[in-house]
Amino acid sequence: MSAPALRFSGALRVAGRVLFDRIELTAPAGHWTCLLGPSGIGKSTVLHGFAGLAETDGAAMAADGHPLPGRVALMAQSDMLLPWLSIGANVTLGDRLRGTRTDADRAAQVLRDVGLADLAQRKPRALSGGQRQRAALARVLYEDRPVVLLDEPFSALDVATRTAMQALAARELAGRTVLHVTHDPAEAARLGQQILIMTRAGITPAPPAAAPIPRAPIPRAPDAADTLTVTGALTRALLETVP
């Protein structure tokens, strides 16, 4: 499984409306890229472009020239769990849709990894918001794709669970091309091997030269000095995006 770099180069549109005449983004192959930016700017729309869910006129592509469909797993902002299926069946939903054989051992393993082994038979409505978010994470991990798109994947979790799930995702998704939309500067400082900010001016690298992304492998310690320095620099950069 080789993970391609991702490139977005062109107009960004949603529902027939042009959000940006031109957006440029590159997510390096096999690396974790975090994308920050104000609410409503278009971050999810970029992810949807790579997932084939938005009209992009070919602007969203894999740099190796091969088609993206079949190589991408998306964890959307809403959990997208089917309410009539159990959590276990939701995790393996991709197999059901493709008509491929379910790997029950692997499904059980990812459910254990996200701490939901005991809740596999429950329906989504019988789970808390954070448990549903972990079920959606389990599904994206189960999919085992070289390109992984994460839209605020840890936003509903308490600090301890979030820290554990960030570490799990960093371990399980190592070597894949990850594009991760987040509102949390601390999360970007912990996980980002590239960190980008999207503003009305477009998508630009962050943080500044004075607070470079730490060399430490991900997941970085959330309380390491250089992680905190980057968190502060990103927070400042995000505050400056407010008009």
Ligand SMILES: Nc1ncnc2c1ncn2[C@@H]1O[C@H](COP(=O)(O)OP(=O)(O)OP(=O)(O)O)[C@@H](O)[C@H]1O
């Ligand atoms: N289906 C849709 N129809 C019309 N407009 C939409 C649709 N989806 C999103 N938009 C609009 O497109 C813009 C970009 O939305 P998008 O969800 O990409 O923003 P975002 O940066 O991910 O925001 P947030 O951080 O709040 O999730 C917003 O102004 C939003 O209202």
